[in-house]
Structure formats: structure tokens, C-alpha cells
Amino acid sequence: MTVEAFPSIEEETGGFLHSHSLVALRAILHREALRFIGQRGRLVAALVRPLVWLFVFAAGFRAALGLAITPPYQTYITYEIYIVPGLVGMILLFNGMQSSLSLVYDREMGSMRLLLTAPLPRWWLLFCRLLAGSLMAVVQAYAFLAIAALYGIRFPWFGYLAAAPAILTAAMMLGALGLLLSSFIRRLENFAGVMNFVIFPMFFLSSALYPLWKMAEASPHLRDLCALNPFTHAVELIRFALYAKGNLTALAVTLAAFVIFGLVAIWGYDPARGLTARKA
Amino acid sequence: MGGLRVEGINHDWGTRRALDNVSFAVEPGRFCALLGPNGAGKSTLFGMLTRLFTPHSGRIAVAGHDLAREPRAALARMGVVFQTSTLDPDLTVKRNLLYFAALHGLSGREAETRAMAALDRLGMAERAGEKASKLNGGHRRRMEIARALLHRPKVLLLDEPTVGLDAASRAAITAHVHDLASQGLTVLWATHLVDEVRAKDRLIILHRGQVLADGEAGDIAGGDLTSRFLALTGERA
Structure with missing residues (x-):
């Protein structure tokens, strides 16, 4: 066969059609799903962490922590009920950072180059990658909710449906943060710093474990800090959605954080900035 | 024109000049070896040719498409085999x-x-x-080359594609890509191994970010390419 024997792609498709973008999106989603299925340990690891918090930490705190009735709750709830949205957020947060780690790894191993040299806008390629990682996070979150339901921590059935867009939005926001970090992390070994300076402060300075009014009892400044944390709003968005209720502030902050993180990540991956130039 | 055209590329990494006014053109259907020792700037140049990052100045055109102004058209006409496996x-x-x-x-x-x-x-x-x-290393490399040709590009870029392969696999892959060039594909083959270059190949010798020689390999070699290469790069060492 000669290399000139076939027409080029452009001749076949009449240019860079919209469908090219969708074909690439489907392929990236498919690849991520295959990798996810192939790495069963990843699902187990993602679930063990929040389950330990639920079965051990929350069980121990049940007696110690009294919770007032605040929206979206209409009655007294156990601490396990309270903590579940925060633990869903924990799954999404770790998944976002895991995606970031895998992007840095891919960059060092070279497969990121393959993606970035595809003839598509770079922002689209990054978005596809972000969406793929986020959808896997949603699967993990629902697996956790299913185990929690088996344990007896249940939400209204319609809440499980209403939570899907909220969980995906939160996953996209945290994935965008991971994408942003991956564009600035120079080496894989620098990733440990992310754990210390991003994951832990983000998780503990949020409403994941305690409501903000409870935090204010300890320190109003701490409460303010938590209120500024986009992770708090992601957790609240999920908490309200699990009762099929909206929380506009939480939605607005989560979306705004997604847009900001996403734009900075795209800027970080801009070829003119040369950040992808780092050699393995 | 088709093929690959690189004009006046300059690039610095901090205070270090990585590429210094690098210019060359590879005609369609030609096998061009980009020969240089480690640290010559080959990988930096490949990063630019594949638009992983853009040069501080200069212009790159792939099959007649400017990489900066028409990146998608240029990338669509380009096949790439990276130094590290991307499978x-x-x-x-x-x-x-x-x-x-x-x-x-x-x-x-x-x-x-x-x-x-x-x-x-x-x-x-x-x-x-x-x-x-x-897959073994040789099969992986051949598969990566086949993969880079799936979309029928006009230009094939290979960044030290035989690194880590045994002698037989190296010879087979070098011969395979020469065959592809003879069928009309423009090939840029970065290497630091002189035995991968044939006398009729186009040869560009890159050293410390500068083009030291550009022409037909046989003419540049003047008999023994290894000696000539060492002499050229040694002069500037």
C-alpha cells in the first residue's frame, strides 16, 4: 500500500466537522471506562476511605454530636445521615486529585502527548478528559450511596435521581481543580504536596463533617473560611439534591469555581505558555 | 509547498538557548534524518513541531499549513512517533x-x-x-508507526524511535520507515545513531541548538559519517 492511496480525513469528512469532536469525546470516555473497569482496585480504594469514615468515625460521633434541624433536613437526623453528602464529596475530591495525578503520570509517560497532538482544540480535549474522569467519579459516588443504603442510611428515592446532576457538577468542579494542579505540578513526586496543601484543607475546612453553624460555635473566622471553600458548596449542593431540593448559592459557587478552575487550567495547558514542555 | 518547513526557530529555556535560528525544509517524499547528540535540541524541536509548545520566534509549516495559524489542519496532516511509548x-x-x-x-x-x-x-x-x-519493544514500535499512519498523514515525525530496541528490530524499523518515504511520505527521523542514516537520505546535523550541516548524507559524510559527525560536533564541544 502506498501512503497516498487513500484520501485524507478532511477530504472524507468535508473539513473538521462537529462530529470529529464527538467521535473524540466518545473515544476518551470509552477509554476511561475501560481503564476504570480494568483497574478494579481503583473502585475498591475509592470506596474504602469514605466507608471507614462512615462505619467508624460517624458511628463514634453519633452520640457526641447533636445536630439541630437545618435545611434541607426537616427532622432530627443521625450523624451518619449528615456525613454522607460530605463523604460523597470526599470521593469526588480524591477522584479529582487522582485524575490530576494520572494526568501528570500521562504527561511523564507520554500518552498525554498523544491526546494533545490530536487535531482538535486543546480546550475541548481537556474538557473531554475532565468529563470522562468526572463520570467515573459519579459511578464511585453511587456505589458508595448504594453501600450506605444497604447499611440503612437511605435518602428519598427521588433524591438519588436529583443528586446525579449535582454530583456530576461537583465532580467537574473538583476535576477542573485537578486539571489546574496538573498543569502546574512539575513532577509526579511533587504530588504529595497536593495531599497536604489541597485535599486535607479543602476537606476539613468545609461542611463535610460539621455544619457551618457548629463550626461558628468554635470560631466565626473558621466558619467564614469554610464558607469561602468551594468544596463546602459542592457538598451542600449534593446534600440538598439528595432531598430533591435546590441550593442556588451552592450551585452558583460550584459553577463559578468550575469555570475559574477550568479557565486557569486551559491557560496552564496553552502551548504558548510552554508548561507542557517539561520533559519526563 | 508540501513537506515540512522550519524557518528561523529560536527558543530559550530560561537563560539557556535551546534552539538558535534553526531552519530547514524537507521535500515531500523524502527521508530526512535529524542527527544530533543528546542535548542537541532534538526533543525541544519535536515539542514545537507537534505543537506541545510554541517557539519564541520562527515559523513551522506542515504540508503547506502554518502550525501557528492553522494548527488543526497542520496536525491532521502529521503523524508522530514519540520517543517514549504512548501506547x-x-x-x-x-x-x-x-x-x-x-x-x-x-x-x-x-x-x-x-x-x-x-x-x-x-x-x-x-x-x-x-x-x-x-507486546515486545519492536512490535510496540512498529505498531506505533502503523498507528501514526492511520489517518494517512503527509508528514511523519519520529523522535528517536529505535531507543531501547535490539539491533535486528532497529534495522527492521529503519528499513520500514525508509520504505514509507519511498512511497511518498515525508519523514523526519530524529536520532543520535549514525548507522540509521543512509547515503541518499537528507541529513541535518543539530548540535547545541544550531544546524551544523544540511544536505545529502553522502555529501556531508565524505566517506565516513561517524568521523564527520564526531568532528563536526567535537569542534564545538
């Missing part, structure tokens, strides 16, 4: 090919047909369902 070891051989095809807008039966044809040509059709991690 996904967890995916099957065929799935790796289909993934790449999709990134270039090919899907369905067309992608399937091209992927299977590529594997047939490599004599690897029966291994389509195996994980890429099970």
Missing part, C-alpha cells in the same frame, strides 16, 4: 489503534478497517485482542 498498556492492541483513530475523527467501520489493515500489514492481526503491555 496504553492496559488497553488491547486494537483498542489503542481505535482510540488514536477517533482522536483524528475516524470511527465505525472505517476506523475498524484501517486498524485491522494496519495490524495485517504488521502480521499482528491475531494479536488484536491482546493487551499492548504484552
Whole structure:
């Protein structure tokens, strides 16, 4: 066969059609799903962490922590009920950072180059990658909710449906943060710093474990800090959605954080900035 | 014009000049070896040719398309084999090919047909369902070359594609890519190994970010390319 024997792609498709973008999106989603299925340990690891918090930490705190009735709750709830949205957020947060780690790894191993040299806008390629990682996070979150339901921590059935867009939005926001970090992390070994300076402060300075009014009892400044944390709003968005209720502030902050993180990540991956130039 | 054109590329890494006014053009259907010792600037140049980052100044055109102004058109006409393997070891051989095809807008039966044809040509059709991690280094490299050609590019860039391969695999892959050039493909082959260059090849010697020689390999070598290469790069060492 000669290399000139076939027409080029452009001749076949009449240019860079919209469908090219969708074909690439489907392929990236498919690849991520295959990798996810192939790495069963990843699902187990993602679930063990929040389950330990639920079965051990929350069980121990049940007696110690009294919770007032605040929206979206209409009655007294156990601490396990309270903590579940925060633990869903924990799954999404770790998944976002895991995606970031895998992007840095891919960059060092070279497969990121393959993606970035595809003839598509770079922002689209990054978005596809972000969406793929986020959808896997949603699967993990629902697996956790299913185990929690088996344990007896249940939400209204319609809440499980209403939570899907909220969980995906939160996953996209945290994935965008991971994408942003991956564009600035120079080496894989620098990733440990992310754990210390991003994951832990983000998780503990949020409403994941305690409501903000409870935090204010300890320190109003701490409460303010938590209120500024986009992770708090992601957790609240999920908490309200699990009762099929909206929380506009939480939605607005989560979306705004997604847009900001996403734009900075795209800027970080801009070829003119040369950040992808780092050699393995 | 078609082929590959690089004009006045300058690039600095901090205070260090990585590429200094690098210019050359490779005509369509020509095998061009980019020969340089480690640290010559080959990988930096490849990063720019593949638009992983842009040069501080200069211009690159692929098959007549300016990489800065028409990046998608230029990238669509380019096939790339990177120095490190970009196969996904967890995916099957065929799935790796289909993934790449999709990134270039090919899907369905067309992608399937091209992927299977590529594997047939490599004599690897029966291994389509195996994980890429099970392939040996030579097969992986040949598969990466076949993958880079799935979208029928006009220009093929290879960054030290024989690194880590045994002598037989190295010779086979070098011969294979020379064949592709003889069939009309423009090839830029970066290497630091002089035995991969043939007398009739176009040769560019890059050292410390500068083009030291540009012409037909036989003319530059004047008999012994190794001695000439060492002399040229040694003069500036």
C-alpha cells in the first residue's frame, strides 16, 4: 500500500466537522471506562476511605454530636445521615486529585502527548478528559450511596435521581481543580504536596463533617473560611439534591469555581505558555 | 509547498538557548534524518513541531499549513512517533489503534478497517485482542508507526524511535520507515545513531541548538559519517 492511496480525513469528512469532536469525546470516555473497569482496585480504594469514615468515625460521633434541624433536613437526623453528602464529596475530591495525578503520570509517560497532538482544540480535549474522569467519579459516588443504603442510611428515592446532576457538577468542579494542579505540578513526586496543601484543607475546612453553624460555635473566622471553600458548596449542593431540593448559592459557587478552575487550567495547558514542555 | 518547513526557530529555556535560528525544509517524499547528540535540541524541536509548545520566534509549516495559524489542519496532516511509548498498556492492541483513530475523527467501520489493515500489514492481526503491555519493544514500535499512519498523514515525525530496541528490530524499523518515504511520505527521523542514516537520505546535523550541516548524507559524510559527525560536533564541544 502506498501512503497516498487513500484520501485524507478532511477530504472524507468535508473539513473538521462537529462530529470529529464527538467521535473524540466518545473515544476518551470509552477509554476511561475501560481503564476504570480494568483497574478494579481503583473502585475498591475509592470506596474504602469514605466507608471507614462512615462505619467508624460517624458511628463514634453519633452520640457526641447533636445536630439541630437545618435545611434541607426537616427532622432530627443521625450523624451518619449528615456525613454522607460530605463523604460523597470526599470521593469526588480524591477522584479529582487522582485524575490530576494520572494526568501528570500521562504527561511523564507520554500518552498525554498523544491526546494533545490530536487535531482538535486543546480546550475541548481537556474538557473531554475532565468529563470522562468526572463520570467515573459519579459511578464511585453511587456505589458508595448504594453501600450506605444497604447499611440503612437511605435518602428519598427521588433524591438519588436529583443528586446525579449535582454530583456530576461537583465532580467537574473538583476535576477542573485537578486539571489546574496538573498543569502546574512539575513532577509526579511533587504530588504529595497536593495531599497536604489541597485535599486535607479543602476537606476539613468545609461542611463535610460539621455544619457551618457548629463550626461558628468554635470560631466565626473558621466558619467564614469554610464558607469561602468551594468544596463546602459542592457538598451542600449534593446534600440538598439528595432531598430533591435546590441550593442556588451552592450551585452558583460550584459553577463559578468550575469555570475559574477550568479557565486557569486551559491557560496552564496553552502551548504558548510552554508548561507542557517539561520533559519526563 | 508540501513537506515540512522550519524557518528561523529560536527558543530559550530560561537563560539557556535551546534552539538558535534553526531552519530547514524537507521535500515531500523524502527521508530526512535529524542527527544530533543528546542535548542537541532534538526533543525541544519535536515539542514545537507537534505543537506541545510554541517557539519564541520562527515559523513551522506542515504540508503547506502554518502550525501557528492553522494548527488543526497542520496536525491532521502529521503523524508522530514519540520517543517514549504512548501506547496504553492496559488497553488491547486494537483498542489503542481505535482510540488514536477517533482522536483524528475516524470511527465505525472505517476506523475498524484501517486498524485491522494496519495490524495485517504488521502480521499482528491475531494479536488484536491482546493487551499492548504484552507486546515486545519492536512490535510496540512498529505498531506505533502503523498507528501514526492511520489517518494517512503527509508528514511523519519520529523522535528517536529505535531507543531501547535490539539491533535486528532497529534495522527492521529503519528499513520500514525508509520504505514509507519511498512511497511518498515525508519523514523526519530524529536520532543520535549514525548507522540509521543512509547515503541518499537528507541529513541535518543539530548540535547545541544550531544546524551544523544540511544536505545529502553522502555529501556531508565524505566517506565516513561517524568521523564527520564526531568532528563536526567535537569542534564545538
